[in-house]
Amino acid sequence: MELTENNVKTLIGKISLLKGEIQKVIVGQDTIIEEMLIALMAGGHCLLEGVPGLAKTLMVRTMSQALDLSFRRIQFTPDLMPSDIIGTEILEEDHATGKRFFKFNKGPLFANIVLADEVNRTPPKTQSALLEAMQEFEVTYAGQTYPLDRPFFILATQNPIEQAGTYPLPEAQLDRFLLYIKIGYPTAAEETQILSSTTGSKKVVVNPVIGAEEIKQLQQLTREVTISDDLVTYVSDLIRATRPDTTNVAFVKEWVRWGAGPRAGQALILTAKARALFKGRYAVLMEDLQAMAYPVLRHRVLMNFKAEAENVFPDQVTAELIKVIARSKTAI
Known part of the structure; x- marks a missing residue:
């Protein structure tokens, strides 16, 4: 379907409506909500990391309520198997002929x-079951490929402080x-608002x-x-400046293992x-x-042992690179 000018304006207007519905429940976290919606608009997946109690799950569930889409939650545990998320074949019988056959029973994915x-x-075996789905938007079981419904959007959460009994995601995933x-x-003001709005009897409809x-x-x-x-x-x-083997940026060579x-x-x-469109523009700016x-x-930037020892994180490398690349170029 070819989009008309009116259709485009309507679609862009719905982005703001979508954010507004989420903010009925989620206090603050404007940047986080924007980044989640940007990932949805770009057709990609998100990994959300935060300590317990920061409404990661609530944020995703609220977003799903504001979208007229099917939603499933998978609670990942150490005993979860790939078939628990992809699905499995079950033996059924055709009552008319008496013949038995295997039917694929789709999982929550x-x-x-x-x-x-x-x-x-x-464990990694189950984590890897997500790989094909995330990249190819399909899953394979018993040699048969099953396409996933589009749009398809995975929002994964993880807790950064409890490392016992966890399996860090491999770089490829x-x-x-x-x-x-x-x-x-x-913030203090946001936390006060959260405490007031979540301990009463008022129900919010998304x-x-x-x-x-x-x-x-x-x-x-x-x-x-x-x-x-x-x-x-x-x-x-x-991007090329993040690679220690080819860059001439000293701090990248000092802190980064892989770019x-x-x-x-x-x-x-x-x-x-996606961010430009979110802001109502049809062209990308440097700020985007x-x-x-x-x-x-x-x-995607992996730090070396020296960086870990000195508490240098990828965001600091990104900030420094933005300064360096900006200085090396004329204003665009």
């Missing part, structure tokens, strides 16, 4: 929005997440404001947002396009790229 709660609590979003503590077809149109519209050749070159320079690959550049451009560089590179 067959939903538009999947909350993978505490994804780092399940982390790279499948478009954005790695860190959730911090609320209304669905956008459906599957409109989201697919929005994802297509995101890809049509323009970006200049100069900004594409800037992205390439930024980001080309997928990071693709993710940065796509999310910058610099804002999205943090959640895009956070899980």
Whole structure:
């Protein structure tokens, strides 16, 4: 379906409505909500990290209520098996002929929005069952491939403070997440509002404001947002500067073990396009790229032992690189 100017305006207006519905329940966390919606518009998946009690699960559930889509939650535990999320074959009998046959019974992964709660609590065998789904939007069982419904959006959560009994996600799987979003503590004013609004009897109703077809149109519209050749070159320079083997940036050589690959550049451009559209623009600006560089590179730049010993984190490397690359170029 070709989008008209009125359709485009309606779609962009629904982004604001969607954010407003989520904010009926979630106090503050504006940037976090924006990044989740940007990932949805870009057609990618999110990894949310935060200590217990910061409403990670509530945020995802509220977002699913504001979207007219199917939603399933999977609680990842050490005994969870791949078949528990993908599905399994069951033996059935045709009562008319008496013949028996195997029928594939779809698991909770067959939903538009999947909350993978505490994804780092399940062993690598089960974690890897998500890989094909995240990248190819399909799953394979017993040699048969089953397509997933589109849009398909995985939001995984993990707790950064409890490491006993957890299985850190391998780098290859982390790279499948478009954005790695860190959730911090609320401000004093926000926390006061949270305490007041969540301990009474008032119920908040979240209304669905956008459906599957409109989201697919929005994802297509995101890809049509323009970006200049100069900004594409800037992205390439930024990504290449994260690699210690090829960069001439001293602090990258000192702190970084592995830099980001080309997928990071693709993710940065796509999310910058989504952010521009989120802000009501049809062209990417430098501020879009610099804002999205943090959640895009956070899980794609691997720090060395020296950085870990000195408490240097990927966000600090990203901040320094943005300064360095900006100084090395004329204003775009």
